[in-house]
Amino acid sequence: MISIVDDDWQEQPDDLTVAQRAAVEHFEGPLLVVAGPGSGKTRVITRRIARLIERGVKPWEILAITFTNKAAKEMAERVQALIPGTRVWVSTFHRFCARLLREYGRAIGIDANFSIFDTQDQSQLLRQVLKDLDFDSTHFPPAKIASRISRAKNNLLTPERYLEKYGEGIGTHLEAVVAKVYPEYQQKLLTANGVDFDDLLMHVTILLAENEEIRTGLDERYRFILVDEYQDTNQAQYEIVASLSQIEQNLCATGDPDQSIYGWRGAQIENILRFERDFPKTKLLRLEENFRSTPEILLTADNLIAHNVQRKEKKLIGVNPNGEPVELRLHLNGIDEAQFIVNEIMAMVEAGERQWKDFAIFYRVNSLSRTLETTLSRLRIPYQVAGGVAFYERAEVKDLVGYLRLVSNPKDRAAFLRIVNCPARGIGKTSVDRLVRWADLSQTSFLEAARQARQVPNIPKKSAGCLCNFATLMDELSQLADGPVERLLKEVLARTGYQNLYSDSDDEDDSQRLSNIDELVSAARLYDEHQQSTGEESTLTGFLETTSLVQDLDSLDQSTGAVTLMTLHSAKGLEFPVVYIVAVEQGLIPHERSINENDPRSFEEERRLLFVGVTRAKEKLVLTHTTYRERHGQSLTTIPSDFLLELVADRRDFTTIDSFEFGEPEFASTDDDDFGSDEYHEEDVDFIKVRKSESTFRSPKKPVFERRDLKLTTAAALESGLERQVEIPIGFAIGSEVRHPRYGLGIVIESSGFAKNRTVTVEFESDRRRETFVVAKCPLQPVGLK
């Protein structure tokens, strides 16, 4: 039955463990793989897909679903590497649903050219609804309402069912408001022919539930379904998977309850427990060996996650030889923290030990990326940020995309409102308001209303003319709707004057905007070319889907690589040789919002989140926290994370393992060497609790450069509240040695000015060239003692 494999596409015949091989070889019937971090899960999935194809399953009969686009992309690439020439469609739930909805949406009243409303569109729409219903948007913040609606949709509560559950004095006040807002919001979406992120899932669920014919067709088509990160599926996603696995239950789910970090998004760990109940013939496999990390890292992870109460105990079995100790470091503030990490990274790259791409820095909230980013870019270190202020979120990009959206879907309200007066074309807020009201009353789209603006009461003649012109412009642009996206986009640029808006300015921001526009154009061109090469039609909706469902466009130069910055959430599923996790402080990890909700579940989710971060590291792991943390512009004293306390309290256990220890603090007086006594333990706790200290802990290794300089400035700067000065090193006396990331080592031969205005002239070692820099704005670094 099973042919002997003599495959050149397999990496090596015997590189799988017994459990891994069992998962790969499992053919038909439900399969649940509970896989700890680093247990080769991705490898198992890709090999399994390859194996299925080898067994004669057609690539298009396989549906592989991941949680992020990153993961999808990686998996698709790995499958392709295994079996060249075969294209298996790996996608996220949302993308898969978008595609289904384009094809079958009509059945539930959604046109194929629907727009996807992002968070901004969503809250703007909600604002409108709240206004219409006379709710005060300060008392009922759109974001809060949005999250309620989101949760409702993830739990498959349609407006009607929500009303049943929470209407008329059944729930809280907020719920009562949501019960009124939600149906109205949904109605407005429908008239705009738009769907929000959660709708993608909910609509498809409804589609499959109500149309047996469509469901059966898809069920038959997708014979083999693989779902990764199953512990993070929500109700809607669960239903989708289940309803496509009725006829043949060839469903393979992989996941790890310890890595469930999306509870706030409606994910239900229960889904993974429920699996065996729903599919009684399930074969259960466990992957427990960790091939990724050093024992030191695994022990840290294990000690951390062991504190979770709601958990089935599970060991991480290490297979790698011992490595470096895990480091826990305290810095003075975020700037110090960033500086230190970046210096350390630079030193390792310079020493030839590592490449830029070996490093990742994780944080709990996106706002923490800024200090790191400025430090990295000041030193000209290549880096990439996953997520954050994504490319497609930039105002100028969104404006242009707005035009494309309106061309694609003339009913799109959000797009219309965004671009109707952008760039300014003499259409004021009040005119738009009147137009909107009239359009809603007469049941027409905004664009159609603009076309007939002269008939709308109370709109000044001049504005009406402008609105008509706008409508005409859109009509003309629409004629290019079916052609290449690049051509349409270029026409938009030309007709709106967008190009010239920024090109004749020498403002730094404007040139950035201009290059963003260029990037969008080339993204469009790339899309066109890609579609052409695969023989698919270059559709506008397809391109727009890319802009709304893909967060990071990877223009990264893979040859040189870059340091990666991302949130702990997006780190899931990835691995890096060296990992830094910053700001491990109370209020951040665990996040304050998850402590206050007197719900132990969300607190444990935070611990799992840190667990995910810790287990990304292969060789080196550094956890950092600071004494002061800059929040909303001012620096506040921090409290170390509970999780750090847990780790340090366990430390005496750790010391039984030879090479495991935390980085030692450098106290002014360290005369106490009694490691075995209780006093040591006390001091240990002290070390974590340090609040006010000008000293910075060092890694056990020698410092990268003389810390004295930075420390002095830091203290002085804090004193005077001029934190910015912290970034200006003072150690640039004439004759001192400095380092520039591009030009290398050099000697300061001249200097003038003070503070922000200080400039230095440097002669570089390599080619004797001389350059003059403004100290505050250049990436020069003092070179430490050797």
Add this chain to the structure above:
DNA sequence: TAGGTGATTGTTTTT
């Protein structure tokens, strides 16, 4: 109507 200013406000995590 456009665009600027100053005051005020709110802050997870992702598709």
Add this chain to the structure above:
DNA sequence: CAATCACCTA
């Protein structure tokens, strides 16, 4: 420190 908003002036 943002992003947003109310208000003001040309």
